[in-house]
Amino acid sequence: MAVHNRDIAEAFRRMADVLDVEGENPFRVRAYRQAAATLESLPRDVGDMVAAGEDLTRLPGVGEDLANKIREIVTTGHFRALEEELSHLPPGLADLVRIPGLGPKRVRALYQLLGIESIEDLKKAAEAGEVANLPGFGARTEARILEEIARLGATERRLRLIDAEHIANPLTSWLEACPGVGRVLVAGSFRRRKETVGDLDILVTAADGADVTRRFSKHPDVTEVLSAGPTRATVRVGGGFQVDLRVVDENAYGSAALYFTGSKAHNIELRKLAIRHGWKLNEYGLFAGE
DNA sequence: TGGCCGTACTG
């Protein structure tokens, strides 16, 4: 029974979720998620690497400790550290952090204040209107939670590039015709030409961002507005596909295109590089000093 | 051994 990279990545992600809810050091949590991402993008089977006696610490984000844990999972099929951590929590609790809008703090609050231990519990509590009363929550958050839970059962929401393009094209045309809008660029994984994309990231230049996000939120295909401010709006269109719109001034177009095209890991590396040079990189430009 | 990306929206 071979253990595949995907299985190990899943185990590491689960470990991250559990540690997250337990309030562990966020950087340690991040380390597990980073290692999971490395394993998933790895062209080779780590099981083979282990069998060949290769040095797993050469993999980015994998140090001595995680290399040992990978070997343990591959050779024994068990991940004792995860089993140990899981024994500290109700088994379904860590699943809650996979609901968009729920992070570790809110999950803890749900558990401690309402005794919610699973998605099932959460659904009942939200339907009863008990969630909206919690500190840090509100009617809007509660409604969002119910929608996200309903979406969990739905079919996988990543789209093939070509299908994403069919959604993107009319939105792009619409935005180009929008008053005050200059450039329009579909960025993110779509621009990176990944085989599938999980959402659309559309960058627009305009002087009055609030006006654009406001108009966009009222687009006829928009079925749900997750957030909308003066420079960004996150909505869902048609079949529940998420679209992130970012509006910047014309003079930030280049930096914003760089940022919005990603990947996330690439952005972090570039920003680290800037730091090493004593600079600061963000979506508005590259700046000197702190 | 200490730092770990930088910013936007919500409650």
Added chain:
DNA sequence: CAGTACG
């Protein structure tokens, strides 16, 4: 402000 999310 803390929490969560975005690349």
Added chain:
DNA sequence: GCCA
């Protein structure tokens, strides 16, 4: 947790 990893890494310089």
